[in-house]
Amino acid sequence: MARIGNLIRDARRHKGMTQTDLAELLGTSQSAVARIEQGGQNLSLEMLARIGEALDSEFVSLGHSQPQHLRVVGGAQLSGSIDVKTSKNAAVALLCAALLNKGRTTLRSLARIEEVNRIIEVLNSIGVRTRWLPDSSDLEITPPARVDLDAIDIEAARRTRTVIMFLGPLLHEFEGFQLPYAGGCDLGTRTVEPHLVALRHFGLNVAATQGFYDADVRIGQGPQRPIVLTERGDTVTENVLMAAARHPGVTVVRNASSNYMVQDLCFFLQRLGVQIDGIGTTTLTVRGVADIDVDVDYQPSEDPIEAMSLLAAAVVTDSSITIRRVPIEFLEIELATLETMGMKYDVTPEYVSANGHTRLVDLTTIPGPLKAAADKIHPLPFPGLNIDNLPFFALIAAKAEGTTMIHDWVYENRAIYLTELTKVGVNVQLLDPHRVMVTGPTAKFRAAEVVCPPALRPGVVILLAMLAAPGTSVLRNVYVINRGYEDLAERLTALGAKVDTFRDI
Numbered sequence: 001m002a003r004i005g006n007l008i009r010d011a012r013r014h015k016g017m018t019q020t021d022l023a024e025l026l027g028t029s030q031s032a033v034a035r036i037e038q039g040g041q042n043l044s045l046e047m048l049a050r051i052g053e054a055l056d057s058e059f060v061s062l063g064h065s066q067p068q069h070l071r072v073v074g075g076a077q078l079s080g081s082i083d084v085k086t087s088k089n090a091a092v093a094l095l096c097a098a099l100l101n102k103g104r105t106t107l108r109s110l111a112r113i114e115e116v117n118r119i120i121e122v123l124n125s126i127g128v129r130t131r132w133l134p135d136s137s138d139l140e141i142t143p144p145a146r147v148d149l150d151a152i153d154i155e156a157a158r159r160t161r162t163v164i165m166f167l168g169p170l171l172h173e174f175e176g177f178q179l180p181y182a183g184g185c186d187l188g189t190r191t192v193e194p195h196l197v198a199l200r201h202f203g204l205n206v207a208a209t210q211g212f213y214d215a216d217v218r219i220g221q222g223p224q225r226p227i228v229l230t231e232r233g234d235t236v237t238e239n240v241l242m243a244a245a246r247h248p249g250v251t252v253v254r255n256a257s258s259n260y261m262v263q264d265l266c267f268f269l270q271r272l273g274v275q276i277d278g279i280g281t282t283t284l285t286v287r288g289v290a291d292i293d294v295d296v297d298y299q300p301s302e303d304p305i306e307a308m309s310l311l312a313a314a315v316v317t318d319s320s321i322t323i324r325r326v327p328i329e330f331l332e333i334e335l336a337t338l339e340t341m342g343m344k345y346d347v348t349p350e351y352v353s354a355n356g357h358t359r360l361v362d363l364t365t366i367p368g369p370l371k372a373a374a375d376k377i378h379p380l381p382f383p384g385l386n387i388d389n390l391p392f393f394a395l396i397a398a399k400a401e402g403t404t405m406i407h408d409w410v411y412e413n414r415a416i417y418l419t420e421l422t423k424v425g426v427n428v429q430l431l432d433p434h435r436v437m438v439t440g441p442t443a444k445f446r447a448a449e450v451v452c453p454p455a456l457r458p459g460v461v462i463l464l465a466m467l468a469a470p471g472t473s474v475l476r477n478v479y480v481i482n483r484g485y486e487d488l489a490e491r492l493t494a495l496g497a498k499v500d501t502f503r504d505i
Contacts, residue, residue, distance in 0.1 A: 002039030004048075009037040010132040011055040025054040066503040067477040070463060070489055073498035074447060075470035078319035080495050084307045084326055086111055088484045090264035090300035092162045093238045095119045097265060098141045099128070099169035100245055101272055101292050105141040108299035108354065112137050114483040118160040125153035147173070154180045164192055164213075165235055168242030171204045171217045179213045194229060194236045201227050201251075202243045226252035232282065232381040234259050241265055244286040245274045251286040258282055259382040260330045260358070264300045267355055271296045301358035304330035305388045306485065309460055312392040313492065314365040315343070315399055316445075316468045321495055322364045329359045333385045337377060337393075341370045341400055372402030372440065379410060387411075391457040394418045395465055397438035398426040407435050417458035423448040424465045424473065447471030456484045463488075467497050 012022050019033040026033070026047070035041035036051075043051075091111045096119070098105040110116060112132075120130050120139075127144035149170075157163045157180040166179055192213075196206050203221030207214045223244075229236055237257040242265075244251035256262070258280050266279045272294060275287035307326045314321045328335075328350065335345070344366040350359045377397075379387035387410050397404035398421065408415040415436050421428050425446040427439040445468040452459045452475050459481045466473035478501075481488060489499040 001041075001043070004043070005037045005039040005041075008051060008055070012037075013132075013135045015055055016135075017055075022051075022054060026050055067479060068482070069502055069504070070475045070478050070481075071500045071502055072463065072466040072469075072473045072475065073471070074445065074467050074473060076317070076467075076496055076498065078314060078317050078321050078467075078492075078495040078497060081322040081324055082310060082491060082495060083324045084302040084310070085109075085486055086300045087261055087264065087303040088113060088115060088305070089234065089261035089303075091116050092119055092160075093165065093235075093261050093265045094268055094298065094300060095123065095141075096162065096165040096169060096238075097242055097245075097268055098123075099143065099147070099166065100172075100242060100269075101294065101296065102143060103292070103294045103296065106133075106295075106297045107139045107141070108297065109137050110139045110300070111303070111486050113486050114479065115160055115162065118156045119162055121153050121156035122160075122163065122166075125151050125156070127151070149174070149177050149179075152180070161235075164195060165239050165242070167195065167199055167204065167206070167213075167215065168239040169246075171199065171202055171215070171243060172219065172246045174215075175217050175219055177215050177217075179215065181208075181211050181213065194231045194233055195239050198227050198229055198236055198240045199243055202247060204243075222247045222249050223251050226254050229253065229255040231255075232257050234261055237262050237284075238265050241269065241276075241284070241286065245269050245272065245288050246290060246292065247286075247288040248290040249288065251288065253284045253286065254282065256282050256284045257381060259386070260301060260304055260327060263357070264355060267357055268296075268298045268300075271298055299354040301353040301355045302327045302360060304386065305457070307331060307363075308334060308386075308389045308392050309464070309485075311338075311363070311365060312395050312461070313464045313467060313495075313497075314367075315370070315396050316464055317497075318367045319495075320365055320367055322362055324362045325353070325360050326363045327353065327358050328361045328363075330382070330386065331389075333383060334389050337373065337385065338396070341373055341396070342368065343370060344368055370396070370400035370441075372397060372400045372404040376405035376407045376435075378407040388457055391418060391461045392464075394421065394428070394436060394438050395426075395461045398428075398440045398442045398465070400440045403437055403439045405431075405435060405437055409434050414455055414458060417453035417455050418461065420450055420453055420458065420462055421465055423450050424462065424469050426465065442468075445469035447473040449474040449476070451476045452478050452480060454480055456480050460485065460488075463499075467492070467499075 020030045023030045023033045126147040129142040131140045201223035203218030205216045234257045266276045277285040302325045304327045310323045346364045348362040377393045429437040447469045
């Protein structure tokens with residue numbers, strides 16, 4: 001009851017409500033709410049359900065029996081200003097990196113999304129104490145003397161791919177351990193082999209047996225030569241950085257990702273006392289320390305994928321909105337590509353994110369006609385066009401005159417999900433599992449009922465297309481969107497959209 005009370009208190013504060021406000025919604029007294037939050041009040045299932053409805057919080061959704069859906073009344077233009085929230089992908093990396101630190105870690109303005117919730121559940125299950133600070137999205141993380149991997153929440157771990165990034169921090173702690181197979185978006189086979197190859201330099205060997213990674217570690221072993229990553233992946237780079245952070249020697253990582261979440265992890269590790277040279281390049285030199293025990297505060301930079309999502313929302317609805325706190329250095333290729341398609345926008349002078357490094361601007365979209373890109377649009381490792389931003393170009397291409405090829409060479413089947421746009425009136429032709437042709441401009445988006453694809457960005461693309469479709473659309477089972485976006489329906493509604501959440505009765 002005490003744990004439930006803490007969750008109710010944190011959710012109430014996050015909604016900006018007083019105990020009296022919540023009491024009025026529930027038809028009870030402020031003192032009863034105080035007892036509930038202190039764990040001193042017995043609660044019926046009916047009351048738990050009422051509290052969950054009042055706070056719009058998943059923690060009291062009994063057994064998650066009914067999925068959440070979105071109802072969209074489209075056809076309206078957007079207006080106003082909106083801030084970009086901090087990065088989802090940086091948040092998950094920093095949560096894993098907190099396992100390196102024996103001191104207290106405080107992560108500021110953290111994205112309160114389902115992916116973060118799942119990792120917190122896993123951390124709590126192994127003995128890590130976490131606490132949302134009052135009236136904030138700041139998370140305080142306090143480690144135990146030694147984590148208890150035997151108690152790991154297997155269900156939560158299997159609902160996130162991030163658990164693979166526990167390997168780097170844990171290999172310093174255990175000669176042998178188990179982790180559940182990673183989950184997350186359904187994007188086809190994404191091999192973990194690059195992780196395992198790279199981490200062998202630190203004495204880690206992994207065998208896959210009956211739904212688990214069985215890890216065997218020669219503790220104290222370090223790389224004898226530079227580690228050359230077989231793919232320039234974000235998570236594999238992060239895993240190696242976390243392994244190197246507590247290796248008391250020099251680790252050189254080549255073909256490293258220099259993407260936004262990797263840079264945030266590097267800046268955080270520097271706060272822990274780890275020396276890292278080459279941040280922002282593909283060669284990183286790490287001078288680790290054997291033991292880390294510091295109290296540290298860090299706020300990750302803003303999310304370039306969310307910024308691109310909001311930009312696409314403006315384009316598809318022919319709207320002028322101001323998107324504040326845009327991490328411009330991680331969107332420059334996307335914006336350059338959009339300029340070739342005829343897009344116009346204004347930006348403010350640059351300023352610096354709270355992490356002290358990332359360059360930000362405020363960007364105002366200017367509606368106008370677009371033309372198809374002259375060449376195919378495809379992703380590349382940073383500083384190229386971000387793979388997670390690619391699906392938004394399918395939506396933008398639907399507003400452009402001509403035919404645009406979108407080539408998603410990274411994932412085996414994500415391009416297939418973009419064909420769901422045909423249900424809302426977009427002319428999309430699938431060429432093969434990696435390529436689609438989008439012909440525009442779409443004469444009229446149409447309302448539809450669509451089951452959300454099991455992949456985050458294509459799901460958001462369909463939601464944004466519904467904003468342009470006159471009438472009422474329904475996007476069903478949007479858990480995957482909640483994995484990566486905080487309060488997206490409410491924030492779009494604040495710009496003039498009409499998006500409501502609901503569950504089946």
